[in-house]
Amino acid sequence: MKFSHPMLWLAPALLLAAALPPQAQAANQARHAAETAQVLPGQDPLAPVYIVTSSESFARGVKTLATKTAVRRNSLGKTLVIASMPTYRLEELSHYMHEEEGRCGGYFAFGSQVEAETFIRNDKSAQAVSTSFLADYSIDKQALVNPWMLQVQETNIRATISHLSSYQNRYFASSHGYNAAVWIRDTWLGIAAGRRDVTAELFTACTNCSTQPSVILTIRGFEFPDEIVVLGGHLDSIRQSNPPGTTAENMVAPGADDDASGIATLTEILRVAMANGYRPKRTIKFMGYAAEEVGLRGSKAIAQSFQAQGKNVVGVLQLDMTNWKSPSSTFDINMISDYSNAPLQQFTRNLFATYMTPRGFTMNETACGYACSDHASWTASGFPAVMYDEGPIFPSLHTTNDRLENMGGTANHSVPIAQLGVAFMVELGKVRAADSTVPSLPGRGNTRPADPAIPSLPGRGSPKRGN
DSSP, X not given: OOOSSGGGXXXXXXXXXXXXXXHHHHHHHHHHHHHHXXXXXOOOTTSEEXXXXXXXXXXXXXXXXXXXXXXXXXTTOOEEEEEEEEGGGHHHHHHXXXXXXXXXXXXXXXXXXXXXXXXXXXXXXXXXXXXXXXXXXXXXXHHHHHHHHTTOOHHHHHHHHHHHTTSSOOOXXXXXXXXXXXXXXXXXXXXXXXXXXXXXXXXXXXXXXXXXXXXXXXXXXXXXXXXXXXXXXEOOOOOSSOOTTOOTTXXXXXXXXXXXXXXXXXXXXXXXXXXXXXXXXXXXXXXXXXXXXXXXXXXXXXHHHHHHTXXXXXXXXXXXXXXXXXXXXXXXXXXXXXXXXXXXXXXXXXXXXXXXXXXXXXXXXXXXXXXOSTHHHHHHTTOOEEEEEOSSOOTTTTSTTOXXXXXXXXXXXXXXXXXXXXXXXXXXXXXXXXXXXXXXXXXXXXXXXXXXXXXXXXXXXXXXXXX
């Protein structure tokens, strides 16, 4: 689908609705009304929640907020603490992690001690950080990637950040958080423009995500549909240090950088893919995760579901905060060095050297700590994951000042991050043989059949292959 003006695709759900016949519009509105009716009030503030965090974080300060119930080790030999706390103290935990440890996340959340114990017992991080899930991570699609990268538009990313940060909040237990998820699904489907090999869903099989679903868009692979590449970021937002009387509904949490910017970057990567008729060899899944800010809940539920179904995920990219460029920063992109897959990290370094270094961009690597973002969910479930972000943390995260205007009013810093994401998608997902030598002109897309035959549904895994 082509858009003649960058703002025209901001709300493709509205554009599509206007083009639909009255009967289809009515059905669409009825579906949305039924979905909205499922929204419930926020969780009981006194309900217990069980967290898994590192022993270091617990000793440094989490112990003042939660009661230790067990000490365990995961498959990496990392000492972890299971602790319980009332739900209302999660805001204080978020504040502690941000202010005292200078990071986000830092824990997984569960509804019971049994769930937390089972999570640690089934941990597969040791497998995830070292195993090569493909025989060869080749980089050989420069003829496609180079012109596609040039199609990334700052105005598109900025428009999506602006829209998502216009919600009162995107908190997991609010109606706003639910509505934002529906908007993302409809927007992604609108960008796909009716392609039969592209589907989108609200993932609701998360038992502790309140009313917020995750969003999954799937581009089915044409040659290896059982091999899955994931690009994701979290869709929720949160505010720390809320004034008395704050509820899930009236909390002010624009979350422009954290993580409207990540979702906006993913949306632009998807737009470039669809504009060029991208048909990958492997299945590509774009994901917007629910409830990341309260213990990586949405991504954990998806990763555990994929593990239980025996799905063959060959690579995961996490985009969490992409639009703040610190005045003191000496680099453009920061790759997280811990709780990530070593071969996939090297693949990302190679991608950067191939596509970004020649254009003058620089990359840094830093550790993020235990459970700092959604890539950790995939790692714990035994899947290869990598994360890169904007660099030094935005000082207004989790406040009412996490707004676009406080990041310079542009999405300039997200552009190279999206461009590297395009390279990640194409070089890991590859391109079906019929399209592998058909580059496109910047902004024009390719002329290809709009409705290809639907390949077989992804299976239960396969031997690892080369590219």
